[in-house]
Amino acid sequence: MNDAENKKDIEQYNKQYALNKELAQMLKGGVIMDVTTPEQAKIAEEAGACAVMALERIPADIRAAGGVSRMSDPAMINGIQDAVSIPVMAKCRIGHFVEAQVLEAIEIDYIDESEVLSPADDIYHIDKTQFKVPFVCGAKNLGEALRRINEGASMIRTKGEPGTGDIVQAVSHMRMMNSAIAKITSMRTDELFNEAKELQVPYELICYVHDNGSLPVVNFAAGGVATPADAALMMQLGADGVFVGSGIFKSGNPSKRAEAIVKAVTNYNDAEMIANLSKNLGEAMVGINKDEITLLMAERGI
Amino acid sequence: MKVGVLAVQGAFIEHENILNKLGISTIELRKKSDLDMDFDRLILPGGESTVQGKLLGDLDMFNGLKERIMSGMPVLATCAGLILLAENIVNDSRSWFKTLPVSVVRNAYGRQLGSFHYDGIMEGIGIFPMEFIRAPYIESVADGVEILAHVDDKITAVKYKKQLGLSFHPELSDNYNIHKMFLEM
Numbered sequence: 001m002n003d004a005e006n007k008k009d010i011e012q013y014n015k016q017y018a019l020n021k022e023l024a025q026m027l028k029g030g031v032i033m034d035v036t037t038p039e040q041a042k043i044a045e046e047a048g049a050c051a052v053m054a055l056e057r058i059p060a061d062i063r064a065a066g067g068v069s070r071m072s073d074p075a076m077i078n079g080i081q082d083a084v085s086i087p088v089m090a091k092c093r094i095g096h097f098v099e100a101q102v103l104e105a106i107e108i109d110y111i112d113e114s115e116v117l118s119p120a121d122d123i124y125h126i127d128k129t130q131f132k133v134p135f136v137c138g139a140k141n142l143g144e145a146l147r148r149i150n151e152g153a154s155m156i157r158t159k160g161e162p163g164t165g166d167i168v169q170a171v172s173h174m175r176m177m178n179s180a181i182a183k184i185t186s187m188r189t190d191e192l193f194n195e196a197k198e199l200q201v202p203y204e205l206i207c208y209v210h211d212n213g214s215l216p217v218v219n220f221a222a223g224g225v226a227t228p229a230d231a232a233l234m235m236q237l238g239a240d241g242v243f244v245g246s247g248i249f250k251s252g253n254p255s256k257r258a259e260a261i262v263k264a265v266t267n268y269n270d271a272e273m274i275a276n277l278s279k280n281l282g283e284a285m286v287g288i289n290k291d292e293i294t295l296l297m298a299e300r301g302i
Numbered sequence: 303m304k305v306g307v308l309a310v311q312g313a314f315i316e317h318e319n320i321l322n323k324l325g326i327s328t329i330e331l332r333k334k335s336d337l338d339m340d341f342d343r344l345i346l347p348g349g350e351s352t353v354q355g356k357l358l359g360d361l362d363m364f365n366g367l368k369e370r371i372m373s374g375m376p377v378l379a380t381c382a383g384l385i386l387l388a389e390n391i392v393n394d395s396r397s398w399f400k401t402l403p404v405s406v407v408r409n410a411y412g413r414q415l416g417s418f419h420y421d422g423i424m425e426g427i428g429i430f431p432m433e434f435i436r437a438p439y440i441e442s443v444a445d446g447v448e449i450l451a452h453v454d455d456k457i458t459a460v461k462y463k464k465q466l467g468l469s470f471h472p473e474l475s476d477n478y479n480i481h482k483m484f485l486e487m
Contacts, residue, residue, distance in 0.1 A: 029314070
């Protein structure tokens with residue numbers, strides 16, 4: 001490849017990456033819901049989901065079933081794509097770039113390289129710069145977030161602890177990220193080189209955080225959101241939007257709960273409205289404490 | 303002058319940032335009581351039209367906003383906002399304000415792989431960097447609707463009375479000329 005071709009390729013990639021970051025911007029202030037069937041996808045869309053995550057089993061069931069958890073059957077994802085008009089996301093295993101190629105081939109709108117599935121690679125994440133479709137990745141601190149962005153992720157979410165209905169991990173990840181960003185923002189510029197070394201991320205990304213006081217991509221909350229108050233808590237802590245996995249379809253009245261969470265994300269500062277939204281929602285998912293589980297999904301892929 | 307920005311879901315902060323840089327103050331419209339505040343212009347931002355349309359109804363904001371648009375409040379509607387304004391949506395049985403007499407096609411360029419950047423001519427402005435994200439286009443317009451931009455044979459920007467409807471996202475650009483055009487409308 002000559003230099004001119006190479007330059008054209010880089011230009012093309014940068015344009016696509018900009019478009020992919022921009023799709024995440026359009027999802028802000030919204031709720032992305034896990035669904036396992038076209039029927040659930042329709043319920044989610046009608047309840048006001050801004051996107052759906054198509055997967056065979058929701059995290060709570062993955063946790064219960066154990067074993068190896070993989071990318072969903074493309075036919076099942078196609079069924080969900082046909083059922084709704086909002087963006088459809090799907091998960092591939094960490095490092096499993098062929099699952100990602102398959103998801104790109106069926107024109108998924110966003111790939112979640114997700115710790116919820118069994119990792120396919122102990123060391124390497126997918127080189128996301130090799131894809132046209134966008135990627136969202138989980139992170140529990142700023143270092144992980146910037147490493148994923150450097151690999152080509154165009155959206156970040158907290159890892160939280162999926163399938164537990166326990167918000168504590170998502171809160172802790174969001175707080176860790178925010179405090180690291182605040183710290184970098186207030187650093188002298190001659191301290192940024194060392195910070196890049198400490199966090200094991202490129203200096204340029206540290207400079208971006210220093211200058212802008214934020215990640216260069218949209219940052220959603222995920223992992224353990226079960227109630228409208230949980231969702232509003234994450235928004236008040238600075239999330240751009242919320243993923244709800246098991247919290248909706250593991251609850252007593254999925255449709256009503258989904259609608260309530262959507263409205264709580266829009267009006268996250270309005271306690272009176274959240275109080276009304278929280279009334280008579282039926283049973284929330286039972287949930288398990290992080291101390292009661294043996295498998296911490298958040299430890300996968302650092 | 304104060305601009306009300308619909309802030310129920312989507313990329314509303316991007317619009318606010320541009321207006322603030324132009325020295326214009328903004329308010330966010332998230333619930334019915336927000337409509338009691340004074341504002342003289344309205345922005346309907348990008349996002350998911352199904353979500354925004356549903357929340358307009360559920361949060362009881364629909365009628366208050368429609369009345370303002372009908373009585374001539376200037377509106378800038380981008381992408382999802384254009385869908386909310388359109389009288390007819392070709393591939394969806396739903397429709398919302400219906401104040402802009404055009405027919406639009408939702409997700410007209412397909413899924414995210416069909417999203418694209420285009421440097422095209424916007425009437426009254428010249429070349430403008432246009433970002434199309436799972437974008438709609440306008441299939442047909444009624445008499446009296448002014449066509450301001452198109453990509454190939456597809457209409458991507460129109461003006462009708464005080465309504466400016468775009469299928470792309472000027473709020474994602476460093477070029478503020480479309481926002482200036484809206485403020486002068």
